Amino acid sequence: MEILSLLGDGMVLSLQPLNLLLIIVGVTVGLFIGAMPGLGSVNGVAILLPITFLVPPGSAIIFLAAIYYGAMYGGAISSVTLGIPGASTAVATTFDGRPLALQGKAGLALVAAAVASFVGGTVANILFTAFAPLLASVALSFGPPEIFALMLLAFATFVGLGGDDIPKTILSICMGLVFAAIGFDQVSGAPRLILFDINGFLKGINFLVLAIGVYGIGEMIWTIYSTRGEITTTKAEISVGQIWRDIKEVGQRGWKGTAIGSFLGFFVGILPAAGATPGSLMSYGVAKMVSRKPDEFGKGHPGGVCAPEAANNSASTGAMLPMLTLGIPGSPTTAVLLGGMVIWGLTPGPRLFVEQTEFVWGLIGSFYVSNVFALLINLAFIPLFIWMLRMPFTILAPLIFVLSVIGGYAALRDMFDIWLLLVFGFGAFFLRRFDYPLAPAVLAIVLGPIAEPTLRQSLLLSSGDPSIFFTRPISGPIMVIAIILILLPLAKFLRQNKPA
Amino acid sequence: MRLGEIITAAILALLAIYLMWKSTSLEIGYIRGEGPGGGFWPFWLSFIMLLSTGWIAVNWWRGTSPPSQSDEPVLDAYGWKMLVFVGGGIAAFVALIPIISMYGAICLFLIYYLKFLGRHSWFVTLALSIGLPIVFFFFEGAMRITMPTGMSFTEPVFNLLYDIIY
Numbered sequence: 141m142e143i144l145s146l147l148g149d150g151m152v153l154s155l156q157p158l159n160l161l162l163i164i165v166g167v168t169v170g171l172f173i174g175a176m177p178g179l180g181s182v183n184g185v186a187i188l189l190p191i192t193f194l195v196p197p198g199s200a201i202i203f204l205a206a207i208y209y210g211a212m213y214g215g216a217i218s219s220v221t222l223g224i225p226g227a228s229t230a231v232a233t234t235f236d237g238r239p240l241a242l243q244g245k246a247g248l249a250l251v252a253a254a255v256a257s258f259v260g261g262t263v264a265n266i267l268f269t270a271f272a273p274l275l276a277s278v279a280l281s282f283g284p285p286e287i288f289a290l291m292l293l294a295f296a297t298f299v300g301l302g303g304d305d306i307p308k309t310i311l312s313i314c315m316g317l318v319f320a321a322i323g324f325d326q327v328s329g330a331p332r333l334i335l336f337d338i339n340g341f342l343k344g345i346n347f348l349v350l351a352i353g354v355y356g357i358g359e360m361i362w363t364i365y366s367t368r369g370e371i372t373t374t375k376a377e378i379s380v381g382q383i384w385r386d387i388k389e390v391g392q393r394g395w396k397g398t399a400i401g402s403f404l405g406f407f408v409g410i411l412p413a414a415g416a417t418p419g420s421l422m423s424y425g426v427a428k429m430v431s432r433k434p435d436e437f438g439k440g441h442p443g444g445v446c447a448p449e450a451a452n453n454s455a456s457t458g459a460m461l462p463m464l465t466l467g468i469p470g471s472p473t474t475a476v477l478l479g480g481m482v483i484w485g486l487t488p489g490p491r492l493f494v495e496q497t498e499f500v501w502g503l504i505g506s507f508y509v510s511n512v513f514a515l516l517i518n519l520a521f522i523p524l525f526i527w528m529l530r531m532p533f534t535i536l537a538p539l540i541f542v543l544s545v546i547g548g549y550a551a552l553r554d555m556f557d558i559w560l561l562l563v564f565g566f567g568a569f570f571l572r573r574f575d576y577p578l579a580p581a582v583l584a585i586v587l588g589p590i591a592e593p594t595l596r597q598s599l600l601l602s603s604g605d606p607s608i609f610f611t612r613p614i615s616g617p618i619m620v621i622a623i624i625l626i627l628l629p630l631a632k633f634l635r636q637n638k639p640a
Numbered sequence: 641m642r643l644g645e646i647i648t649a650a651i652l653a654l655l656a657i658y659l660m661w662k663s664t665s666l667e668i669g670y671i672r673g674e675g676p677g678g679g680f681w682p683f684w685l686s687f688i689m690l691l692s693t694g695w696i697a698v699n700w701w702r703g704t705s706p707p708s709q710s711d712e713p714v715l716d717a718y719g720w721k722m723l724v725f726v727g728g729g730i731a732a733f734v735a736l737i738p739i740i741s742m743y744g745a746i747c748l749f750l751i752y753y754l755k756f757l758g759r760h761s762w763f764v765t766l767a768l769s770i771g772l773p774i775v776f777f778f779f780e781g782a783m784r785i786t787m788p789t790g791m792s793f794t795e796p797v798f799n800l801l802y803d804i805i806y
Contacts, residue, residue, distance in 0.1 A: 305696075311689050318659055538754060549787065574707050596680075596681070
């Protein structure tokens with residue numbers, strides 16, 4: 141009952157005029173950002189983070205969470221209409237969304253995405269409300285060894301479950317962690333890793349520089365290069381009657397995919413560093429596996445749209461749980477949100493639920509409100525989004541470049557960081573060309589300042605004995621799981637290389 | 641792509657070695673009573689980076705990674721052209737900011753991109769390249785974040801504009 145009372149208070153708070161306005165604006169902006177090829181929730185949240193300094197922290201996080209929510213809905217739009225995912229979280233949506241559009245059923249695909257996203261978001265909100273305080277109370281007993289073990293698990297999840305090239309993933313993580321160490325040693329205060337003796341590195345590398353460089357500049361150059369200006373659009377006809385018929389069809393053919401995506405997405409989303417992309421891909425795979433007609437998947441099955449879309453919305457809410465309760469982001473977007481919370485003077489972690497009750501429950505309440513508004517705005521604006529996506533890419537791209545530079549400067553107010561942002565952008569383009577995953581580097585630069593001190597504090601506590609991580613009741617099992625996840629691909633590699 | 645992948649791995653290996661060397665300016669071992677030294681964390685992470693590049697090189701040699709199996713060039717003619725015109729345009733945009741101000745640079749960049757790369761009409765080009773800096777200027781006023789105003793010759797213009805928003 142206490143939870144329901146707190147949730148009620150939170151919903152009242154999120155319905156206050158300023159917060160409600162921010163939710164509507166955030167969801168709408170998020171829908172547009174998510175629908176734009178080359179831009180995802182992480183870009184939107186990173187680029188618009190500086191705007192939130194205008195409002196109180198509680199309203200700021202509601203605004204950013206609404207953008208995150210809206211982007212999860214919007215990601216499907218360009219996957220269906222353009223055949224290119226609006227964000228990595230909508231990659232799986234392309235598999236069946238695009239064939240549906242090519243069959244003249246773009247409306248069905250878009251409605252399936254919207255309805256599944258709503259159901260996924262609602263299921264995740266209920267699970268979040270039920271489990272967040274429980275996990276928060278467990279998390280109160282976490283010390284430096286436990287937190288470091290969780291950090292290791294976050295990186296291990298990327299290595300073991302990420303699906304990308306393993307050595308390139310490891311390199312990406314380590315590079316992000318080393319970049320996070322540039323500046324001053326947190327313990328001794330001595331300058332550290334001042335690359336090429338350039339004074340600009342003395343203040344370290346802000347995670348926003350890397351995030352906007354990679355996602356704002358790098359991804360956009362990549363999109364220009366990979367699409368070669370040959371983005372084809374599909375006309376989608378939407379009317380109220382057609383939407384109703386599509387909803388009924390989604391109910392009949394997409395319910396199983398929606399259910400799988402809603403639950404699987406949430407639990408994958410909770411895993412540190414897993415996030416919505418693996419959640420949506422896994423849900424698509426499971427939905428196909430359990431379908432009576434798996435052959436129809438990939439050729440235009442509504443279930444193939446519902447599963448990943450329910451999952452990416454559900455996972456996006458799930459990823460908020462470890463971020464708020466443990467201070468560990470479950471996705472690149474929550475990593476940027478985490479950075480924002482630190483800037484606003486809030487410390488995510490177990491104490492947040494005790495010390496900032498209004499903030500936490502206001503945010504949770506806003507999830508419910510955002511979900512309803514996201515569905516309504518999405519359905520109402522589908523024709524408009526399709527029109528917007530017909531905006532020539534030669535207008536969209538320079539606008540995003542300008543926004544990236546302004547966003548980077550507004551946050552840091554230093555030209556050195558803008559140059560660094562460009563270096564990261566061009567570097568990201570080339571690394572992506574060679575299949576280096578870059579999301580782990582962004583996560584690592586956010587987690588680095590947490591991981592390093594907890595490792596050093598733990599080793600100081602144990603006088604340098606690393607067994608401290610394995611002998612404590614919470615950190616021990618987490619370390620074992622993390623090590624197994626790291627060793628899995630290594631074992632696979634060795635097995636493949638075993639002499640005949 | 642095949643040659644490009646090993647060259648990229650070699651560059652990253654050199655970066656890892658450089659980072660290891662820079663890390664040694666602080667203690668990389670355990671200091672009694674103080675815990676691990678300041679260089680411990682970046683040194684060993686850079687070492688893992690170096691090992692990863694070795695692993696990438698093994699995969700390249702065995703031809704198991706997609707780029708190592710590809711005969712495509714890293715960038716074809718379109719890619720180089722795109723990089724020079726788009727990437728060069730962005731670099732020029734950033735270089736112009738300290739000279740002609742953020743707004744002047746945005747205006748010129750948009751004219752360049754929309755008219756010369758996008759081949760849009762002068763109406764669309766001028767509407768966006770003049771309209772957008774105006775929108776951002778009011779954004780600056782609302783945010784109270786001063787954007788770069790360029791060299792001193794832009795001062796009279798900005799004095800006038802700041803009287804409007806502040």
